[in-house]
Amino acid sequence: MTRQQISLNPATDEVVATFPVHTEDQVREIVAHARYASIWWKQQGFHGRRRALLNWKRYLAGHNAELVDLLHRENGKPRPDAGLELLLAIEHIDWNARHAGKVLRSRRRNPGLLLANFSARVDHVAFGVVGVIGPWNYPIFTPNGSIATALAAGNTVVFKPSEYTPAVAQWYVNAFADANPEAPTGILSLITGDGETGAALCRSGVDKIAFTGSAATGRKVMSACAEVMVPVVMELGGKDAAIVAADADIAAAADAIAFGAMGNSGQTCVGIERVYVERAVRDQFLDKLRGVLADVRPGTGIGASYGPMTMPSQIPVVRRHVEDAVASGGETVIGDIGDIGERFIAPIVILDPGHESAAIQEETFGPTLTVTTVTSLSEAVDLANDVRFGLGGAVFSRRRAREVVERLDTSQVSVNSVLGFAGMARLPLGGRGESGFGRIHGPEGLLEFTRTRAVATQRFPVPGVHLLSFRRAPWIDRLLPHLIRLLHAR
Known part of the structure; x- marks a missing residue:
């Protein structure tokens, strides 16, 4: 008997839908079907895939109210935030559809003097079948960054969503088929289940895995993929910092940081969890933030700024981080431990906790924020970099932003704003350290979902000169030392 997975509304525990927990054999069968469909998908070329992806994005746009409502019910976020998430996802589909052909076209290379009778080129070849394991916090936008990119690059995709948001994923996958009735099944497929299902996907014969989630789960995914030598791209957690300089627009900084920290209940991998503010403007910043x-x-109703914690097990993590921050010397200046409820958490801001506290060193993933007073921007950068994560960050300054950006050890930075890089389909997104590796979004994302193929073609033979042959003339061997010196000794 097939095990079942129940999706619940995180605000009410109302049942949204029930899904099967796919077995290893079922996952393999779905991947095999995707591989068969990949033949047709590759044959469509960039032009045909562009048409299919644009059909899909128009369908999503035309039926946005249905998906926004489902996002609200299954994920918990307010409908306006759900609409923003969908808009950003559609933007990325559109960009990938329109630019994949240009980014991934074959390019000629200079063969060099030694083999001047050859032509050379580099092709970008789709892997075949890509497995995408997605998160629950942005159940459309985040996996879409891998899915739309992999599809545009010529791969078929098998999508395993979080067990907290399978209904959203099913709607999204079905939308592709509804928008492209002429396409065979298997271009974009869905599997549902838990961690065992994700492990089965890693071992199912896919050609690459794109994973978004925690570093702990990422290690498990990498371990399963290593068994069968499947390459991975890892988009993991963050502990992003915002640096507020004395010359910043303090009101604008407070407004942006409040959204970056508390939006989506703080459940954003590139959200702001730490602030480093120069002492001269610290009190002004806190006043504006309040x-x-x-x-x-x-x-959950009209006027709510954000929804419930989607994953109940995250609430004790938030509580532990707040308690540890206070125990380390921090002071709650907005909210306190009593604002952590069974489903909802009101904003909590902690001033000057210890640098080694969990609230500074570990990903909290809740609507909390630490504010640390610094004496200089140099100190701010040093503290911002002194964590295991390296995903994104923000800098607020009128004149000194560039020098701070150049020293921040992160892969994305917003200047005088937050999260701007995530909304731009042209910019890559990825991390370092505990934040992962590889890139999604932009040209770098398209390249991530292809492998290179070098092609060297002999255009004509050079009479008497056979460098790559056992029939090489003795005079060529005698010439080689002279040729080495002539070409490379100067």
Whole structure:
């Protein structure tokens, strides 16, 4: 008997839908079907794939109210935030559809003097079948960054969503088929289940895995993929910092940081979890932050700023981090431990916790923020870099942003804003350290989902000169030392 997975509304525990937990054999069968469909998908070429992806994005746009409502019910975020997430996902589909052909076209290379009778080129070849394991916090936008890119590059995709958001994933996958009725099944497929299902996908014969989630789960995915030598791209957690310089627009910084920290209940891998602010403007920044957060509240109805914690097991993590921050010397200046409820958490801001506290060193993934007072921007950068993560960050300064950006050890930075890089389909997204490796989004993302193929073609033979042959003339062997000196000794 097939095990079942129940999806619940995180605000009410209402059942949204029920899904099967796919077995290893079922996963292999779905991947095999995707491999068969990949023949047709590759034959469509860039032009045909562009048409199919644009059909899909128009369908998503035309039926956006249905998906926004489902996102609200299954994920918990307010409908306006769900609409923003969908808009960003559609932007990325559109960009990939329109630019894959240009980014991935074959390119000629100079063969060099030694083999001047050859032509040379580099092709970018689709892997075949890509497995995508997606998260629950942005169940459309985040996996779409891998899915739309992999499809545009010529791969078929098998998508395993989080067990917290399978209904959203099913709607999204079905939308592709509904928008492209002439396409065979298997271009974009869905499997549902738990961690065992994800491990089965890694071992199912896919050609690459794109994973988004925690570093702990990422290690498990990498281990399963290593058994069968499947390459991976890892988009993992973050502990992003915002640096506020004395010359910043303090009101604008407070407004942006409040959204970057508390938006989506703080459940954002590139959200702001730490602030380093110069002492001269620290009190002014806190005053402005209090003003912004005074009107920010969690809930499910109209006017709610963000929804419930989607994953209940994350709530004890938030509580532990707040308690540890206070125990290390931090002071709660907005909210306190009593604002951590069974489903909802109101904004909590902690001033000057210990640098080694969990609230500084570990990903919290909740609507909390630490604010650390610094005496200089140099100190701010040193502290911002002194964590295991390296995903994104933000800098607020009118004149000194560039020098801070150049020293920040992160892969993405927003200047005088937050999260801007995530909304731009042209920019790559990825991390270092505990934040992962590889890139999604932009040209770098398209290249991530292809492998290179070098092609060297002999255009004509050179009479009497056979360098790559056992029939090489003795005079060529005698010439080689002279040729080495002539070409490379100067």
